[in-house]
Amino acid sequence: MYAYLWQHLPGPTALKFVQAIVLFLIVVAVLFLWVFPWLVPLLPFNDVTVGAAAPIWLIGPA
């Protein structure tokens, strides 16, 4: 799939390289700004409050 993407990027190799980097950075930005802020609180790490037995993200902290 990455080979297909590489073949369809226009221009010489150097330009393809720059485009690939930019595409990667866009993906990272989307992940850091929207996907991970939604995902990470759902993971059972770094809970610091006390609450009932159900997972904290289902019932909210006490």
Added chain:
Amino acid sequence: MAQGLTTADADGRDSVPPASSRRTWTVVSVLGEILMTIGVLLLLVVVYDLWWTNVVAEQQSASQREELQNTWRDQTNAASTLPIPAEAFGLMYIPRLKADVWGTPLIEGVEHADLAKGIGHFPDSAMPGEAGNAAFAGHRATNGEPLKNIDQLQLGDLVYLETGIGWYSYRLTGDKLVLPTDVWVVDPVPGQPPGTQPTQQLLTLITCNPRWGSTQRWVWWGELVDVRSKAQGPPDEVAQLAEGS
């Protein structure tokens, strides 16, 4: 035998491989790319959690502190302030943890977003200086990690809370490792049956234990030892340490 194998290999290289071999190659290479992509995504989650959440929390905490201090400066009627959910209503100073907890915003609420801006105040618990238990929770790892060095706290250490009304000094009286389900630690009188009328003004600080896990909670309790009005200015220790920095 050896001669035959060499010939076959040479033939294979020169001619187009059979369709079934090409299909296998495609499946294997796509699978490999998916696995590598998952690996990179997992690494990015780690970078996000260990680094980026701290960068964001640092900015949010600084802007909350600045906003609050501006409000206090412009305010003519200080006593009229009730905490607004998800917003800062006070600042915390712990001399023992000066590098981490010094002017750290106290945010009303203990939701994930609240704890990413500072130290969260359990909404149903007492306000600083009130009879009962003023209960706070803070991250020990990621999201600004204000309580990352909670293991350095000692019996008798002082914790200062500043609000729009005044300064409240609490002396730490004890700590305990408890389970995440032990909600009694934030009761008005921790350890007594619910409904017991509080006579003391207590402080509770909660974070996770171990530092990178969530299996336990580390709780410190303290009791109010001094109250000062805003006009009287910060307690001596806070003023001295602030000058030194």
